[in-house]
Amino acid sequence: MFRFASPLFLFFLLAPLLILFFRLRKKQDDIRVSTLEGLDRLPVSLMVRFSGLLPVFKTIALVLIILALARPQWGDRKITVSTEGVNIVLALDLSESMSAYDFKKDNKLVTRLDAVKSVVREFILKREGDRIAMVVFGSNAFTQLPLTRDYNTIAFILDRLKIGAAGPRTAIGDAIGISLKRLEDIESKSNIIILLTDGKSNSGEISWQDAIKIAAERRVKIHTIGIGTNGEAPFLVDGFFGKQYVYQKVEMDTEALKTIARETSGSFFEAGDLKSLEKIYAMIDSLEKTKTDLEKWVEYEEMYPGVLAAGLFFLLSYIVLANTRFLRIP
Known part of the structure; x- marks a missing residue:
């Protein structure tokens, strides 16, 4: 498989074309003589004939150097890489309670969502071969990103999630329903949902009880x-003297989360701090592995050294000949 590693340099190939265009438009200076009679019988030396090749040498040199800069490569074989991959939907709670400041990172209080972002980001970038989708939920649930292996894009979207973007309440049933919908997009031997929440289901069109029945039937x-x-958890609010922490009541339905996990052959985890959250995602990372085969081109051979050498040869030949045997003195 042939390719250019830096194809943008190919735009510079317009330069030789422009040089050729202006050269053709340029009129040659005329030499006035009384008569041309007999000039056609004058012998033309071999060197005079070869002098016309100098512009060709210069053009070839320029073209070859530009092609070398574009780094032509040849992938000599396509290999099948055996890796472990599953379809994963990350269902993340963005309800208002995720703004509680009861997590610490680098000895600083951070919101629950900020703690989740740092851990989930690392989880995403460690995966290989998996397709990952992202569903966010609050009062409603919606797809933030469909199944993809573009982990950098997933991490980019994750970093920009905002609390309250899906509403202030918690629709766990809808989150599971939308996640199941995303898993229909691409078939896989293994489909999982990682549902993260800090609350109790109090919104949505479908109950979590009905949603997990569908998940169990589909073996998700x-x-x-x-x-x-x-x-109670601390929330940062605007007070009379500026920003201040106020403790507010929060409620998490751990029994519902345990039931959801149990009925779908999953696991329930509880994270009260950043360290435990990191351990949970590390544990899930080790649990969810499935063999899959990926085809990709490898071992690209760089061809630019030979192209560059040829370009430099023509350039050096042009410089030497133009300043020695074919030197023109005005």
Whole structure:
């Protein structure tokens, strides 16, 4: 398989064409003589004939150097790489309670969502061969990203999630339903949903009880993660003297999360701090592995050294000949 590693340099090939265009338009200076009689019988030396090749040498040199800059490569074989991959939907809670400041990162208080972002981002970038989708939910649930192996894009979208983007409440049933819909897009031997929430289902069009029945029928495994603590959690609010922390009541339905996991052959985890959250995703990472084969081109051979050498040869030949044997003195 042939390709250019830096194809943008190919635009510079317009330069030789422009040079040729202007050269053809340029009129040659005329030499006035009294008569041309007999000039056609004058012998033309071999060197005079070869002098016309100098512009050709220069053009070839320029073209070859530009092609070398574009780095032509040849992939000499296509290999099948055996890797472990599954279809994963990350269902993330963006309800208002995710703004609680009860997690610490680098000795600083951070929101639950910020803690989730840092851990999930690392989880995403460690996966190989998996297709990952992202569903976010609050009062409603919607697809943030369909199944893809573009992990950098997933991480980019993750970093830009905002609390309250899907509404202030918690629609766990809808989140599972939308996640199941995304898993229909591409077939896989293994399909899982990682559902992360800090609340209790109190919104949505479908109950989580009905949603997990569908998941169980389709053999979709759901791992549930309850983040934060029950009781009271600190929230940063605008007070009379500026920003201040105020403790507010929060409620997480751990029994529902345990049931969701149990009925779909998944696992329930509870994360009260950043370290436990990291361990949970590391555990899920080790659990969810499935063999899959990926085809890709490898071992690209760089061809630019030979092209560059040829270009430099023509350039050097042009410089030497133009300044020695074919030197023109005005």
